[in-house]
Amino acid sequence: MSRQSSTAETATLTPLMFQILVALVEGERHGYAIMQQIEERTGGAFRIGAGSLYRAIKQLVDAEFIAEAKPKLQVHSQRRYYSITPAGRRRIAAEARLVHGMVTWAQDAGVLDR
């Protein structure tokens, strides 16, 4: 395993981090909501473990791609809401473009044809 963090410039984000960022682009969310959103969007293909989720969140926070936000409505005092930072937006955009490029190539190569 490379010691380099997945959030470094020269590495790719893990799929989970990718999805967390995308979920947060759509709006501020807390952990459970992020998890539900991901499971919904990927049609249940991804089962997220709570531990993995928070590890990924921690790494994203440390890399300053997401930040803890003051929630608008304080329903649960223990539910921390997260929002994406400008740096995070830039990063997810770059990442998505990269992945899009790869998928287009695969499409052209006929990978996705049944």
Next chain:
Amino acid sequence: MKSMNRLLRWLLHRFPVSFRERYGDELVDLLNSLTKDTRSHSGWLGVVRLWAFQATDLTRSAIAERRAARLSQPSEPQATSRQRSNRSMDGLIQDFRYAIRRLTKNPASTAVAVFSLALALGANSAVFAILNPLLIRPVIPLRAGEVVNVYTPRQSADRSYRPFSFREFSLLRESDEVFVDVAAFRPTMVGIGEPLGAGMRRHFGFVVSDNYFDLLGTAPVAGRFFLPEESGPSASVPVAVASHAMWQRHGGGADFVGRTTMINSTPWTIIGVAPAGFSGGNALLAPDIWLPLGMSSLLGGAFGNASGGRSLTDPGNFALHLVARLRPDVTVQGARSRLAALAVRLSESAPDNAQGARGLEIEPPSRFNIDTEPASDGPLLVFGLLLLSMSAVVLLVACLNLANLFLAQGTSRRGELSLRLALGASRRRVVRLLFVEGLVVAVLGGAVGLLLSYAANTLLLDSLGRSSAFASMGLTLALDVTPDTRVLLATLIFCGMASLVFSIGPALRVTQTDPGGYLSLRASDLHTTDRWGQLFSGRNCLLMGQLGLSLTLLFSAALFFRGAHAAARLDPGFEPEGDLVAELDYSLSDWSDLAVRQRLTLAVDTLRTLPGVRDIALASHLPYGNVTQSLEVTAVRGNLARTRGRVTAISSGYFQAIGVKLLRGRDFSELEWRSRGNPPVAIIDERMARTLFSIEDPIGRYLQPVNPPGDRGSGRMEIVGIVSAHREDLLSEQPPARIFIPLGQDSVARAFVHLRVAGPTIPDALPEQVRRTLLSVDGEIPLVRLAPFTTIMETNMELWAVRFAAILFGAFGLIALLLAVIGVYGVRAFMVARRTREIGIRVALGAQPSHLLAVLTMQGAVHIGIGLSVGLILSLATGRLLASMLLRVSPNDPLSLAAGALPLAAAALLATWLPARRAVRTDPMMTLRHE
């Protein structure tokens, strides 16, 4: 749900502190919501699946996070590996010193801990030391799986077994479809060493074929084993192989081989010595000597039956037991399928096939029985397993008790331990400290326990071996219970496990510094939220189980004691008081039957003239004498009933001599018992009369043995007398039916002379007079025993077995009681220690100390009550089982129940009361300041 929360909290603790602080609460909240939602749409099954996945994920994340945290830390100056190991060694030695210092400062509690552990470990290693040679240690030296015993049952409804003849043995030995080799042996008793005369010692031995040792796979440790020419059926070479024990008894010198020894008062040469521990496949009894088949006709049988005197070449002489080694390519099952053909060939050679063909059977050899019928070792195996599991449970219970004890201590040491942690000791270090303390206690306990168990075992076996029950039969025990490496290793493993169980658990609990955990601990003991849960908490359930188990063991012990007591008091139906018995074993001599009779009658007639001897008689068997012979008979032209009766050959005047009433008919005449060739007659007891003839008069009718011996015609006997029923052994509720025949009707091997005096006590001078008289009549008389009948009755094996069981159960019961009481004390001490603050407050606020004491004690008493009730149910079930085995005990014996329950309840109550009293007594100011 609570258990899930606990699991979750434990899993969370695997994460580094920083992560936990940041995301711990969120994680818990997320999982709770997730669980709720999953339950509503997938039910409990979904929840279980969810948790299986989430728990794994948490574990993996925790590991990854820890590794990441470690890698990102600034590296400390790397100590060299030697420096590091030195440091930890110093720490370890320090820990040991501290542990010893601490233990010596609390001698009382240390003594209790070491003592209870010693008891439990001692019990375990004792049981293992006995079971090891009895059940585990291999007795057949070479590839025991291939060795089987061979039996021949009659192919008819009654499947009676008999030994083999030499011809049959040779035939089987030559065949090779099933067996690679077949060896023959038969048990015998010989008198070794001292010349035939008063005080000769009998020894158990085997008469064997030359290939016996080879087949079992053993080599001589000195000299050699038998040659084929020495074990031919008519060879008469007087050579013998001694056992290792016998060699040691004679000094163990190199000159033992080649020495001449007197056996049955003829000189024999010792040609070899068997290796130590070789007992011919028996785990219990070891022969002292092995003799070649060629000398078989000169040697008697082992248990009084005169099967030895005939030559092996006689095709009607069935005397041999066979042991065989299967071909390596054949399993036992496969061999069985081929036996039928072999059996047919065998039948063609046997002269008694007129009474029905015989088959062949093979069975793996029994570890305990030497018999012509296959016998199962099952009961002893079950007994062994029962014993082992009993002692394992006792050990487990002791460890958990000690865990409680340590926990209670640890709670009061919280201050000291938190100080250590605050001063920078790692949690691992503190846990190690407590573990070392536990280890020291465990090793001390183990050492004391090993000594205890060795002493107890040796004592037991010595008393067993020396007890007249075995010695009188000339048997030597093969059991060797010196702890060998296996036993020591087992004890060490037990010690290790014990210390793990009872020190690590509490150590981890006590060093928890998590403030959240500590607070929740306090909360739970201030208000008993879940009363039911607290009542049946794990620790308390264990306690109640201990109490129940102890009660059952004590009750069983009491039942056995009562059984033994009742058995000893059982009315035998005859009068043993005032009867002096002399045992003459003519199987140890080589005289002809005629010569034996002459000497015997001469001895009896001379003894009759002794002053003080009122009656004198002879018998071939002794009631309560551990040896019996049975015969199955039916009545001629009777009601077709068949019954088994115990046979005794007697002289006239026997019934008078032992105090049994002659009800009808007559006793045997002098002619009938002194000479052979008279018309066969018999005397039966009331039981047999009732079974065979109901209300008709048996006198004048005839008895027909179902399997008459071939050379005596039909074996039909005329019934001439009826006697009252009397016992021959202890355990059967109904004494078996008896048949008496005159001594003249059978060959004589053993003779028991009954000398009855007037009155119930035997004059002190009489035994010596009898001895001198016998010696003067016949200088070579084989007198092997001379004792009052009452003394001999005490050596009955069944009586001994019941007494032994009583002591065994009693010992286990006592150990269980002690442990249960210590357990109660430990748990109550811990409970009370946790509530010290509360108690102090209550007392300071004015509560009456005596009232508090009563409340606390009652709370403990509830557990005792439940435990004893559980024990009561168990005891009643056990009682039913035991009552079926023992005589005259009722399964619900209230006296035994009380004997078990009362001391247990009293001791447990005391153990509940003491810690409460101590807590209530302490100055409230001290307890409050304790925080």
